[in-house]
Amino acid sequence: MKNDTLTMAIQKSGRLSEDSVKLLKQCGIRIQNGNNNLKAIANGFPMELIFLRDDDIPQYVEDGVADAGILGLNEVLEKNKDVEVIQPLGFSRCRLSVAIPRAMDYPGKEFLNGKRIATSYPVLLDKFLKENKLNAEIHPISGSVEVTPGLGLADAIFEIVSSGGTLLSNGLKETETVLKSEAVLIAGKNLSEPVNKLLQQLLFRIRSVQKAANNKYILLNAPEEQLDNIISLIPGIKSPTIMPLAEKGWYSLHSVISEDDFWGVIDKLKEAGAQGILVAPIEKMVT
Ligand code: ATP
Ligand code: ZN
Numbered sequence: 678m679k680n681d682t683l684t685m686a687i688q689k690s691g692r693l694s695e696d697s698v699k700l701l702k703q704c705g706i707r708i709q710n711g712n713n714n715l716k717a718i719a720n721g722f723p724m725e726l727i728f729l730r731d732d733d734i735p736q737y738v739e740d741g742v743a744d745a746g747i748l749g750l751n752e753v754l755e756k757n758k759d760v761e762v763i764q765p766l767g768f769s770r771c772r773l774s775v776a777i778p779r780a781m782d783y784p785g786k787e788f789l790n791g792k793r794i795a796t797s798y799p800v801l802l803d804k805f806l807k808e809n810k811l812n813a814e815i816h817p818i819s820g821s822v823e824v825t826p827g828l829g830l831a832d833a834i835f836e837i838v839s840s841g842g843t844l845l846s847n848g849l850k851e852t853e854t855v856l857k858s859e860a861v862l863i864a865g866k867n868l869s870e871p872v873n874k875l876l877q878q879l880l881f882r883i884r885s886v887q888k889a890a891n892n893k894y895i896l897l898n899a900p901e902e903q904l905d906n907i908i909s910l911i912p913g914i915k916s917p918t919i920m921p922l923a924e925k926g927w928y929s930l931h932s933v934i935s936e937d938d939f940w941g942v943i944d945k946l947k948e949a950g951a952q953g954i955l956v957a958p959i960e961k962m963v964t
Pocket of ligand 1: 688689690691692693729730731732748749750751752769770771837838839840858859860
């Protein structure tokens with residue numbers, strides 16, 4: 678492990694790979710020689726990348742072979758290694774759920790007593806069963822867990838669900854959502870001071886990208902008598918920029934608005950007489 682480089686483990690190929698690389702790119706970090714090799718050097722940040730199966734990332738980070746890694750929270754909790762979850766990353770959202778054949782009645786969790794449950798998450802399933810004082814048989818399986826009830830190999834499954842399409846096509850229904858997951862940044866607990874500093878720099882970039890994604894740049898024209906009202910609707914980071922238009926009594930206002938407030942605020946701006954409203958994405962936001 679080098680002190681002047683942050684060694685980052687990401688998934689070699691799978692559902693996390695593309696978005697992990699995209700996030701790094703948005704942070705100004707480009708990967709030089711693709712992910713066909715085990716390792717690559719990054720451009721734009723002192724980073725070395727290791728490409729692994731997501732299952733292996735927690736162990737590599739615990740052992741200090743990698744300083745940090747990107748993978749699903751579901752996998753982090755299943756592997757239960759001594760690593761720290763540093764930051765949720767907002768992609769690869771999914772949930773870990775119990776599903777049973779659609780035709781079965783589901784009176785509640787007690788349905789699972791005495792049943793065989795197929796899963797690729799035996800550790801998390803065991804925890805769920807214990808917490809709910811349920812007695813069921815855990816069948817650990819890797820891959821295609823959804824087909825097991827149809828084949829008579831299990832009575833229920835405990836698996837990742839995103840849209841629910843796979844459940845539907847296998848005649849299953851979701852009955853309990855046990856964990857909500859998304860990709861997270863994890864890091865080792867014993868990073869050297871210089872490496873921890875790099876991690877903090879990376880984190881700062883990630884948060885700037887996330888803030889930008891949650892905000893929009895808004896420009897509009899406002900009549901003079903409504904300026905105060907409109908400023909109170911889009912106060913921005915510090916306060917909006919106001920510039921007079923060539924037409925007397927009118928001003929151009931520039932500000933930032935949160936994605937969550939967007940539609941509610943737009944309606945109020947229109948009511949206040951704002952015209953020519955333009956909304957543009959923000960690439961990075963440093964506050
Ligand atoms: P690997 O070969 O690296 O072990 P894998 O088969 O375990 O890959 P993927 O299917 O690529 O894993 O899924 C990786 C992670 O992506 C999952 O652990 C989960 O966090 C998330 N994920 C899984 N399914 C979905 C989905 N349908 N939508 C969004 N995210 C998902
Ligand atoms: Zn995996």
